[in-house]
Amino acid sequence: MSMTGNTAEARRNDAHVARLLDMYRTMARIRAFEERAEQGSRDGLVKGAVHLSIGQEAVAAGVCRNLEQSDFITSTHRGHGHTIAKGADVGAMMCELFGRAGGTCEGKGGSMHIADFNVGMLGANGVVGAGIPIAVGAAHGIRLEAEAAGRPDPRVVVCFFGDGAINRGPFLEGLNWAQVYKLPILFVCEDNAWSATTFTRALSAGPGPAARAEALGIPATTVDGNDVEAVDRIAGTLVAKVRGGGPAFLLATTYRLKGHTAADAGAYRKAEEVAAHLARDPLPRTAERLKALGVEAGVVDAVVRDAAAELDDAYARAKAAPWPDDGLAFTDVLDVGAGTWR
Amino acid sequence: MALTYLEAGRRALAEAMAADKRVVALGEDLGRGGVFGQYKGMQEQFGPGRIIDTPISEAAIMGTAVGMALVGRRPVVEMRFSDFALCAVDELINQAAKARYMFGGQGRVPVVVRQPIGMWRSSAAQHSQSLEAWYAHMPGLAVVCPATPADNYGLLKAALATDDPVVYMEHKDLWGLEGELDAAPVPLGKARIARPGRDATIVTWSKTVHVALAAAAELDRNGVSAEVVDLRTLWPWDKETVFASVRRTGRLLVAHEAVQVAGFGAEIAAVVAETLDDALKAPVRRLGAPRIPVAYAPPLEDRARVGAADIAAAVRALVATTRRAAAAE
Numbered sequence: 262m263s264m265t266g267n268t269a270e271a272r273r274n275d276a277h278v279a280r281l282l283d284m285y286r287t288m289a290r291i292r293a294f295e296e297r298a299e300q301g302s303r304d305g306l307v308k309g310a311v312h313l314s315i316g317q318e319a320v321a322a323g324v325c326r327n328l329e330q331s332d333f334i335t336s337t338h339r340g341h342g343h344t345i346a347k348g349a350d351v352g353a354m355m356c357e358l359f360g361r362a363g364g365t366c367e368g369k370g371g372s373m374h375i376a377d378f379n380v381g382m383l384g385a386n387g388v389v390g391a392g393i394p395i396a397v398g399a400a401h402g403i404r405l406e407a408e409a410a411g412r413p414d415p416r417v418v419v420c421f422f423g424d425g426a427i428n429r430g431p432f433l434e435g436l437n438w439a440q441v442y443k444l445p446i447l448f449v450c451e452d453n454a455w456s457a458t459t460f461t462r463a464l465s466a467g468p469g470p471a472a473r474a475e476a477l478g479i480p481a482t483t484v485d486g487n488d489v490e491a492v493d494r495i496a497g498t499l500v501a502k503v504r505g506g507g508p509a510f511l512l513a514t515t516y517r518l519k520g521h522t523a524a525d526a527g528a529y530r531k532a533e534e535v536a537a538h539l540a541r542d543p544l545p546r547t548a549e550r551l552k553a554l555g556v557e558a559g560v561v562d563a564v565v566r567d568a569a570a571e572l573d574d575a576y577a578r579a580k581a582a583p584w585p586d587d588g589l590a591f592t593d594v595l596d597v598g599a600g601t602w603r
Numbered sequence: 604m605a606l607t608y609l610e611a612g613r614r615a616l617a618e619a620m621a622a623d624k625r626v627v628a629l630g631e632d633l634g635r636g637g638v639f640g641q642y643k644g645m646q647e648q649f650g651p652g653r654i655i656d657t658p659i660s661e662a663a664i665m666g667t668a669v670g671m672a673l674v675g676r677r678p679v680v681e682m683r684f685s686d687f688a689l690c691a692v693d694e695l696i697n698q699a700a701k702a703r704y705m706f707g708g709q710g711r712v713p714v715v716v717r718q719p720i721g722m723w724r725s726s727a728a729q730h731s732q733s734l735e736a737w738y739a740h741m742p743g744l745a746v747v748c749p750a751t752p753a754d755n756y757g758l759l760k761a762a763l764a765t766d767d768p769v770v771y772m773e774h775k776d777l778w779g780l781e782g783e784l785d786a787a788p789v790p791l792g793k794a795r796i797a798r799p800g801r802d803a804t805i806v807t808w809s810k811t812v813h814v815a816l817a818a819a820a821e822l823d824r825n826g827v828s829a830e831v832v833d834l835r836t837l838w839p840w841d842k843e844t845v846f847a848s849v850r851r852t853g854r855l856l857v858a859h860e861a862v863q864v865a866g867f868g869a870e871i872a873a874v875v876a877e878t879l880d881d882a883l884k885a886p887v888r889r890l891g892a893p894r895i896p897v898a899y900a901p902p903l904e905d906r907a908r909v910g911a912a913d914i915a916a917a918v919r920a921l922v923a924t925t926r927r928a929a930a931a932e
């Protein structure tokens with residue numbers, strides 16, 4: 262039933278609102294996951310370092326809204342959001358962070374190596390920039406499979422990376438490769454201004470990541486990464502283009518609202534800078550937008566409440582889950598000569 | 604005054620930089636103290652021209668250091684984790700380690716490559732590795748693995764005074780360890796008897812020195828006297844001290860955190876077996892991690908750990924073995 266009448270335009274509006282509400286739900290689930298990951302880190306339940314994507318949820322939600330389960334993504338050390346947006350199970354993810362049985366990677370990976378191949382999430386990465394050639398290779402793999410089958414393959418790869426990664430060699434090597442072979446890949450540079458404690462722009466020559474892509478002939482678009490409607494719209498256009506072959510580049514400007522890791526207070530940043538960006542927090546912004554589009558406040562609030570309940574449950578289950586069998590330490594090492602001493 | 608392992612390294616570098624303007628340090632986030640705080644306050648002291656903040660560009664950090672060195676600077680390269688130094692392996696192995704030799708001695712590459720190693724708080728497979736054996740394998744590189752604050756001071760000073768490349772591997776789990784510094788210089792290639800003993804020699808380095816000391820204390824309570832040799836540097840390694848110890852005890856265990864297969868323990872075991880066969884009362888033994896990546900979840904991670912109980916059990920087994928030849932004496 263339409264909220265605004267039964268014209269074609271009204272139906273389009275309804276579809277738009279439903280899509281936005283859906284992306285808001287993804288963002289709220291990511292936020293709820295990250296807040297509990299932070300809590301778990303404080304409580305000693307999350308064992309290793311954890312890099313939170315709080316403030317960057319709109320990029321993951323907006324881009325992945327345009328992907329099918331059969332499409333692939335790669336991510337970074339800050340990968341929970343991308344993984345959730347691609348459809349991974351948050352309960353299994355929380356178990357992975359807690360190092361408990363039932364984790365997405367059997368407890369072998371943890372936060373920094375979160376992955377769920379069942380939904381096309383080919384892995385976060387502990388090494389900055391390392392995901393770029395891997396994503397390009399996945400795109401090349403799709404191409405090879407299509408050629409072998411003798412028919413087009415609609416699948417694409419989205420490669421998420423941070424602004425800090427553009428100064429590593431694999432960035433240049435990966436982008437060049439994708440363009441030379443005209444591969445179906447969308448590069449998404451999530452510019453959150455900082456690389457650990459370094460203001461990235463201070464150590465990056467030239468006008469920025471998009472210009473570097475353009476220098477290789479890869480079309481680049483810049484978007485406000487805290488505006489999920491804009492991210493969705495532009496990513497939609499680019500993903501459609503990439504499905505036909507040939508890479509594209511999306512620079513999404515955003516901000517890391519938390520420290521580099523959950524253990525980092527981020528004291529090297531000015532309080533005013535953080536405050537200014539808090540005012541642009543994509544979650545309240547999307548909530549306001551939904552209300553302006555006529556969605557009742559109760560519906561918008563319920564999204565956040567439901568996400569909190571879902572993730573509270575995931576947290577409690579992960580906390581209660583047993584440790585994994587330590588024999589798993591020796592599995593999946595190598596088929597010819599498994600994990601052993603000799 | 605007691606200093607931590609971390610502070611001891613910082614003091615060694617600060618003193619070297621104060622004494623020699625050619626010494627500079629380059630790496631990511633050094634201006635804010637480095638990722639573990641090893642460089643805290645140093646940019647304020649020496650300026651951003653000498654404590655150089657770099658982009659996330661390991662290959663360029665290492666490669667430019669080679670260039671700086673060839674024209675007379677003495678760079679300290681900070682790789683953050685030994686795992687990330689793998690992004691600069693060409694620059695280190697094909698360039699830094701070989702430039703002096705390939706060019707017939709026309710140039711030297713006095714760089715100190717700091718690469719923190721080791722398992723540390725569920726850091727998983729890409730932030731936990733101990734790769735010292737890789738570098739010990741490479742002609743042209745010295746390899747240093749300090750175990751104590753005194754050695755992190757003395758050995759870093761020695762590394763900084765070396766005119767050829769030194770891979771300098773601090774252990775992440777030792778940053779907070781406190782100890783007194785020693786003013787006496789610590790030369791590269793000189794081992795230390797960390798605990799004297801009669802029945803067996805444990806050769807080890809880095810954090811495993813402390814694990815071996817705990818094992819030796821436990822063995823002692825049960826009437827087995829183990830000598831712990833802290834090798835300190837893997838290349839050059841102190842054959843003299845190791846041989847002398849094994850001659851006295853007649854038994855050798857080499858223990859390390861790194862994977863046992865093709866670990867540096869294999870080299871020591873082989874050389875001792877080749878050289879001291881007559882003195883050995885039991886076959887030499889090695890103890891390292893199984894050939895598995897380091898996992899994240901604590902129970903899995905623990906399976907890659909060499910613990911004090913493992914070392915003690917290996918020593919007990921050694922002491923229980925007596926070769927026929929020795930028994931016939």
Ligand SMILES: Cc1ncc(C[n+]2csc(CCOP(=O)(O)OP(=O)(O)O)c2C)c(N)n1
Binds near residue numbers: 457
């Ligand atoms: C090759 C490599 N060098 C250094 C690091 C340490 N490190 C981890 S995250 C990070 C900052 C990355 O910044 P950016 O790519 O902008 O991503 P963000 O953390 O902002 O999401 C650094 C330097 C690493 N993981 N890998």
